[in-house]
Amino acid sequence: MSGSKVQLLLTGNELMTGDIVDSNSAMMAQVLKDIGLSVNRKVTVADDLALLVDEITYMANTSDILIINGGLGPTVDDLTARALALSIGEELTQHPEALAHLTHWCQQRGAELNAPNLKQAILPKGCQIVANRNGSAVGFSVRYKDCDIYCTPGVPHELKVMLKEQIIPTISAGLPLNLITDITRLQVFGIGESSLQKIINEQLSDWPEEIELGFRAGMPLLEVKLTIKTQQGLALKSLWKNKLANALGDHLIAEIQGKPKPLAEHLINQLQQHNLKVTTAESCTGGLIASKLTEVSGSSAVFEAGFVTYSNQMKTTMLDVPQNTINQHGAVSEAVVIAMAKGALTKSNADITIAVSGVAGPNGGSDDKPVGTVWFAWGSMANIQTQCLLLPYNRLQFQQFVAAIGLDLLRRYQNKSNTIPNYIVERAFPDK
Amino acid sequence: MSGSKVQLLLTGNELMTGDIVDSNSAMMAQVLKDIGLSVNRKVTVADDLALLVDEITYMANTSDILIINGGLGPTVDDLTARALALSIGEELTQHPEALAHLTHWCQQRGAELNAPNLKQAILPKGCQIVANRNGSAVGFSVRYKDCDIYCTPGVPHELKVMLKEQIIPTISAGLPLNLITDITRLQVFGIGESSLQKIINEQLSDWPEEIELGFRAGMPLLEVKLTIKTQQGLALKSLWKNKLANALGDHLIAEIQGKPKPLAEHLINQLQQHNLKVTTAESCTGGLIASKLTEVSGSSAVFEAGFVTYSNQMKTTMLDVPQNTINQHGAVSEAVVIAMAKGALTKSNADITIAVSGVAGPNGGSDDKPVGTVWFAWGSMANIQTQCLLLPYNRLQFQQFVAAIGLDLLRRYQNKSNTIPNYIVERAFPDK
Numbered sequence: 003m004s005g006s007k008v009q010l011l012l013t014g015n016e017l018m019t020g021d022i023v024d025s026n027s028a029m030m031a032q033v034l035k036d037i038g039l040s041v042n043r044k045v046t047v048a049d050d051l052a053l054l055v056d057e058i059t060y061m062a063n064t065s066d067i068l069i070i071n072g073g074l075g076p077t078v079d080d081l082t083a084r085a086l087a088l089s090i091g092e093e094l095t096q097h098p099e100a101l102a103h104l105t106h107w108c109q110q111r112g113a114e115l116n117a118p119n120l121k122q123a124i125l126p127k128g129c130q131i132v133a134n135r136n137g138s139a140v141g142f143s144v145r146y147k148d149c150d151i152y153c154t155p156g157v158p159h160e161l162k163v164m165l166k167e168q169i170i171p172t173i174s175a176g177l178p179l180n181l182i183t184d185i186t187r188l189q190v191f192g193i194g195e196s197s198l199q200k201i202i203n204e205q206l207s208d209w210p211e212e213i214e215l216g217f218r219a220g221m222p223l224l225e226v227k228l229t230i231k232t233q234q235g236l237a238l239k240s241l242w243k244n245k246l247a248n249a250l251g252d253h254l255i256a257e258i259q260g261k262p263k264p265l266a267e268h269l270i271n272q273l274q275q276h277n278l279k280v281t282t283a284e285s286c287t288g289g290l291i292a293s294k295l296t297e298v299s300g301s302s303a304v305f306e307a308g309f310v311t312y313s314n315q316m317k318t319t320m321l322d323v324p325q326n327t328i329n330q331h332g333a334v335s336e337a338v339v340i341a342m343a344k345g346a347l348t349k350s351n352a353d354i355t356i357a358v359s360g361v362a363g364p365n366g367g368s369d370d371k372p373v374g375t376v377w378f379a380w381g382s383m384a385n386i387q388t389q390c391l392l393l394p395y396n397r398l399q400f401q402q403f404v405a406a407i408g409l410d411l412l413r414r415y416q417n418k419s420n421t422i423p424n425y426i427v428e429r430a431f432p433d434k
Numbered sequence: 435m436s437g438s439k440v441q442l443l444l445t446g447n448e449l450m451t452g453d454i455v456d457s458n459s460a461m462m463a464q465v466l467k468d469i470g471l472s473v474n475r476k477v478t479v480a481d482d483l484a485l486l487v488d489e490i491t492y493m494a495n496t497s498d499i500l501i502i503n504g505g506l507g508p509t510v511d512d513l514t515a516r517a518l519a520l521s522i523g524e525e526l527t528q529h530p531e532a533l534a535h536l537t538h539w540c541q542q543r544g545a546e547l548n549a550p551n552l553k554q555a556i557l558p559k560g561c562q563i564v565a566n567r568n569g570s571a572v573g574f575s576v577r578y579k580d581c582d583i584y585c586t587p588g589v590p591h592e593l594k595v596m597l598k599e600q601i602i603p604t605i606s607a608g609l610p611l612n613l614i615t616d617i618t619r620l621q622v623f624g625i626g627e628s629s630l631q632k633i634i635n636e637q638l639s640d641w642p643e644e645i646e647l648g649f650r651a652g653m654p655l656l657e658v659k660l661t662i663k664t665q666q667g668l669a670l671k672s673l674w675k676n677k678l679a680n681a682l683g684d685h686l687i688a689e690i691q692g693k694p695k696p697l698a699e700h701l702i703n704q705l706q707q708h709n710l711k712v713t714t715a716e717s718c719t720g721g722l723i724a725s726k727l728t729e730v731s732g733s734s735a736v737f738e739a740g741f742v743t744y745s746n747q748m749k750t751t752m753l754d755v756p757q758n759t760i761n762q763h764g765a766v767s768e769a770v771v772i773a774m775a776k777g778a779l780t781k782s783n784a785d786i787t788i789a790v791s792g793v794a795g796p797n798g799g800s801d802d803k804p805v806g807t808v809w810f811a812w813g814s815m816a817n818i819q820t821q822c823l824l825l826p827y828n829r830l831q832f833q834q835f836v837a838a839i840g841l842d843l844l845r846r847y848q849n850k851s852n853t854i855p856n857y858i859v860e861r862a863f864p865d866k
Contacts, residue, residue, distance in 0.1 A: 020473075023456070031450060035451055289742060293724075296744060309742070
């Protein structure tokens with residue numbers, strides 16, 4: 003069953019209207035991935051008998067494993083059992099094991115076993131029951147035309163337990179032992195997808211075909227993924243992962259284990275290791291950098307205070323930025339962000355800081371300082387660095403990008419990095 | 435084209451592995467529903483050329499409108515243009531309009547137009563360009579076998595703008611004129627879906643069937659939707675909308691026109707009208723409330739400064755919270771949030787404020803103040819109100835919910851509201 007074709011069929015009107023976002027299929031893909039299987043197609047249809055029969059028939063013929071999710075409930079629009087029975091040419095019949103489950107379920111809750119509930123025990127003849135200890139609907143499975151078909155409930159926590167305790171162990175037991183799927187994910191920032199592709203084409207042009215390369219552009223982090231499915235690939239992994247890591251240099255933040263960590267978390271871990279404290283002095287981001295730091299559990303060890311100095315007056319009151327400096331250079335200027343950085347370090351007793359002042363727009367731009375202009379100052383009292391960028395995005399994107407760059411500049415500062423990130427190469431304000 | 439068959443095809447390895455949850459298809463379904471169209475099938479496949487060609491061919495033959503999402507990027511795993519060209523039997527060629535867009539896009543950013551980027555201008559011959567003002571990848575459309583096929587980018591905000599500004603108006607223009615779909619959307623906060631349903635059952639039990647009621651639970655805002663498809667329904671609209679608005683009282687924030695406005699924007703508009711200034715004093719939210727206020731364009735008129743006082747020491751240094759008060763009551767206490775609120779008003783010269791201090795977790799809870807405990811203080815110097823809630827969510831949800839409640843408390847304060855919101859009814863900390 004190596005290279006098994008796995009497909010998912012999701013059913014439910016609520017999935018078609020956009021009223022809910024489907025997270026069940028991601029959950030199924032994750033647990034299947036854990037046993038080395040990948041989903042190669044998924045289909046979502048409304049609660050429509052003819053459509054369901056068509057899809058089940060086609061999918062059973064083109065896959066080794068088909069998981070159907072949803073449509074097991076007591077109401078008339080729950081059609082999975084009927085559609086499956088029609089697709090495989092079996093009649094519907096009351097299943098004793100399902101009836102026992104329902105009877106027990108209702109007894110436990112002091113409820114009457116009514117007609118809608120009873121419908122949940124009417125299943126395709128010959129199917130196997132997949133127990134559900136969290137809900138009234140049992141799951142069930144059949145083998146048809148060399149395809150194992152599992153029908154599962156749409157309620158996420160019922161599905162999750164059923165997958166973990168029953169379906170995944172069953173599927174796993176049928177897999178050959180030598181099946182490999184090894185995935186390595188790298189988190190990078192400060193290099194675009196096309197620049198990365200160029201580096202690989204130029205510096206790593208003999209990249210082995212046993213290691214499949216994938217990219218995922220996020221905002222702001224990019225993920226690079228190495229997928230290996232053969233023993234030959236595994237043997238090459240360490241060498242080529244290191245080559246890629248070298249080519250990425252300081253753009254590489256970390257190898258991802260489990261859920262990707264936000265940029266702020268990496269920075270906070272770095273600071274904790276060096277027993278350093280950080281503070282923020284924010285104008286155009288209005289507290290966003292501080293909030294990203296404090297989203298991280300444990301941030302209190304390295305972050306004590308942040309200054310949101312949105313008006314000119316408050317830059318002076320809260321951070322001792324000289325009124326004169328603001329008058330002379332304007333609030334969006336190198337002199338002002340340096341003074342903000344120094345003020346924040348002094349007032350908070352922190353070791354390093356990031357200060358930002360910019361024109362978030364859509365109003366407030368000028369010829370000299372158009373919307374998207376932003377000055378950064380960062381570092382320690384003895385070593386403050388500055389940069390002006392032009393980030394021509396809408397207000398929210400501008401703020402998110404400025405916050406991410408601010409955190410990345412601190413990360414690179416801590417790393418003593420001398421690689422220039424693409425946001426400086428491509429976005430440095432020409433005359434500043 | 436009433437009763438048009440609409441299908442969606444989503445492509446991307448990241449959608450198959452479960453690494454990300456697809457929210458694009460829900461977004462597409464929502465905007466299509468707004469013009470009276472429903473999606474009847476959607477298929478998701480990995481970045482695999484043969485699979486894509488099969489799906490496109492089948493879907494184009496079985497639908498009137500097909501929207502393909504994803505696979506427009508510069509890298510080798512972006513295959514949509516190639517797959518579409520093969521499916522419809524056209525060759526790939528450099529599209530002058532797409533090239534112009536890419537050239538302009540790179541120029542604006544001072545970047546070089548490299549080979550991977552250039553790939554984004556190689557499109558099926560004869561296709562129409564769908565402009566993308568937020569990204570490098572243009573969209574494109576073709577008409578094939580009576581099916582309008584639109585190819586769209588996977589990045590959600592690029593997709594959203596493209597749908598709104600171009601694709602939906604184009605599709606809509608082709609729909610018959612006598613089709614009515616009148617949708618009214620109300621934004622509410624501080625009332626749950628089940629409480630709302632109860633109000634409607636009890637106070638508006640004769641709700642007319644010509645007006646379909648729908649709910650969409652968001653975090654934190656709830657959307658109530660009235661959908662009308664007949665002339666009789668239109669005639670009843672104004673009366674019943676007003677009845678519903680009366681029943682909702684202060685829980686109703688606004689009728690939504692276009693894109694829903696965030697809570698902070700409503701508050702800022704209120705404050706602007708009354709020429710009042712607001713400040714924030716944040717501990718457990720770490721700058722999130724300030725950042726939500728400053729996300730709003732024009733917030734500088736009402737917001738000058740925010741204080742992120744994360745440590746005890748900085749509550750004293752920045753906001754003059756007496757050391758003694760912290761020692762005696764702890765940082766998460768009524769006395770401390772009152773002192774934070776007063777300190778913030780004094781230091782910033784603002785008229786009203788919101789102060790929060792809580793246990794965001796996962797660590798730091800105690801028997802007396804478990805994780806999820808949060809104290810709010812809000813109002814003006816002459817009238818500071820307080821409330822303790824227990825919000826037992828994970829760290830990020832807790833911070834988001836506290837920020838939303840903080841903004842809503844200020845909104846209700848400005849409205850002189852005396853309706854008690856459900857987050858107080860249901861989550862008030864029993865003994866505080």
